[in-house]
Amino acid sequence: MNEVISNADFLDIINIIKLQYGYDFTGYAQASIKRRLLRFMGHMQLNSVFELKYRLVNDQDLFSRLIQYVTVNVTEMFRDPGFYKSLREQVLPKLAAYPNIKIWHAGCSTGEEVFSMAILLQEAGLLGRTKIYATDLNPANLERASAGILPLDNMKDFTQNYIQSGGLADFSNYYTARYDNVLIKKELRQHIAFFQHNLVTDKVFNEFQLICCRNVFIYFNRELQNSVLQLFFDSLSSRGYLAMGIKETMRFADLQGKFEVVHAHNKIYRRKE
Amino acid sequence: MNNKFDVITIGGSAGSLLVLTELLDALPDRLTAPVIIVLHRLRNVQSEMGRLLSTRRRIVEPEDKEPVREHCVYLAPQNYHLMVEADRTFMLDYSELVNYSRPSIDMTFSSVAEVYGARTLGILLSGANKDGAAGLCQIITAGGRGVVQDPQTAAFEAMPQSAIEMCGGVQVLSIENIKKIIVGET
CATH class of the missing domain: 3.40.50.150 (Vaccinia Virus protein VP39)
Structure with missing residues (x-):
């Protein structure tokens, strides 16, 4: 996982998600969300940011899975x-x-x-x-x-x-x-x-x-x-x-x-x- | 003087505590680069790790959005991943374990590599798993310097050894020589 998502690509992805699905990740801290996007690409075997963008535009199911991946769902009872x-x-x-x-x-x-x-x-x-x-x-x-x-x-x-x-x-x-x-x-x-x-x-x-x-x-x-x-x-x-x-x-x-x-x-x- | 690096980041796990203390005690007062330490620690037990590590230097567990300051030594808090954002502030992350660890050394090293690039010194010490190896390679790929404690002198060799095997350009050094790099003699 040595690839990186450029800022321009990141903004593109965020925009597609916002326009197409109504979720706004613009204000998210980038270090973490970029990492999670890369992880998601790895998991879905998407080989390039271009492919991710293309699929996001055309495939609603992919977006539902992206939401599972990008949001952090780690928690504990009585944490701290x-x-x-x-x-x-x-x-x-x-x-x-x-x-x-x-x-x-x-x-x-x-x-x-x-x-x-x-x-x-x-x-x-x-x-x-x-x-x-x-x-x-x-x-x-x-x-x-x-x-x-x-x-x-x-x-x-x-x-x-x-x-x-x-x-x-x-x-x-x-x-x-x-x-x-x-x-x-x-x-x-x-x-x-x-x-x-x-x-x-x-x-x-x-x-x-x-x-x-x-x-x-x-x-x-x-x-x-x-x-x-x-x-x-x-x-x-x-x-x-x-x-x-x-x-x-x-x-x-x-x-x-x-x-x-x-x-x-x-x-x-x-x-x- | 130590103008070569804008940041020093150190990772360690099993068997790294004493060598880390040694490194911290050797930090010269004139060192300006912030030092960011990631140690594998128990997750839900209160600990005074900061105080244990050094009596000479105050060690801070950063809070979210805190700016990375010169002259400061930081320790990743228990049960969070620690990352640095492009604007050189800390970000904490409470996501899945990475390499069975939270904090994960890879997470910190990789975000530091992205922000500080060639001005990074990454140091990986003794440990019993491969966390940190991929991150150290990212530091080297970004043009920074990646150093591991000589596995032969490490209490647990798996961690430095994995970094050596994972990418070229890793420097294998004794603790004495790592100190010299920090002090800026080599």
Whole structure:
């Protein structure tokens, strides 16, 4: 994989996708997306950028597969246990003051972090009056997430994460294992609505007390980060919380003055007024 | 003086910790080029690797979009791939493992090669898999300098050996000689 995609070719590809399919990758961080495009070409045995462009124009199926490849669908339950601990200790007690709680998971991938959130809410006695809106760009992710089925292999790691996050229950109570998979309990899933939302092109659709958007900003350039941050600001109720990935930062964002820091290391912020 | 390189990037895995410490301790204060280190590490265990590696130099785990600064030593954070963008800012990536690794040395080396080209010094140390070999070749292809720790002196030879086998132009050196390159004597 020693070839590179020139800037001109990259812009061509992005334009074809935008005009033909309505997905806008213009503001994506290039180092990563170029690499993923090359990987996709390798996988589909497309030998040149020209061939990729030609097929994109003429073949809708190829585009559906490209979306699977270009979006990053890696996730874990209770990823960064310390973050979930902060949620338990610092955020959920504040959310408890609301009669109805609305949470948005933006970029939820296959749902692992959403299920983790549902577990936290359940343990805090808040799940019954919470609605979680979980959105992603990739329809295949949403299909998997809605099914609530995860591979059994990962549960050992997830259990470790859960315990480190301060979980005291028996983690296996939250799912039913069968053969190589587990099914997340329905009582957790029934408070979650999974649907498609594109952070680049779609707008505000509700008002939330907490928005979780972890490890999504890293794939955006600064300009796009700024505009999505504006979208989040507009979607938060006054004093609402925003949680990002632990290596994502608001330091370089235009809107940083409109948020206060709740937990610097775990990247939990709060909308000022 | 060390004007030949705009960036030094170092990769290592099993058996690389002590030699890496040695290299870091040898970094001259006048060195301006940023140093970007990728080590294979456990993914979900809190670690103080930065502090372990050097007492002389402060080692920073960069956050997303942080500019790559001169005089700074960076370490790829646990559980993320670390890349450099064309505008010389860091980008973190939480995608699939590459060569069973995240961070992957190949991911960092290859993005550095694309941005810094001939002004890159890439160093690959001891390790038990082939991560980093392809990236080092990309550095060399881009006109940069690619160096491996002599496999005979490495605790695990697979990593430097793979780079030697994968492409021509890899320099095989002892740690002493790698230090000399960094200091700018050769």
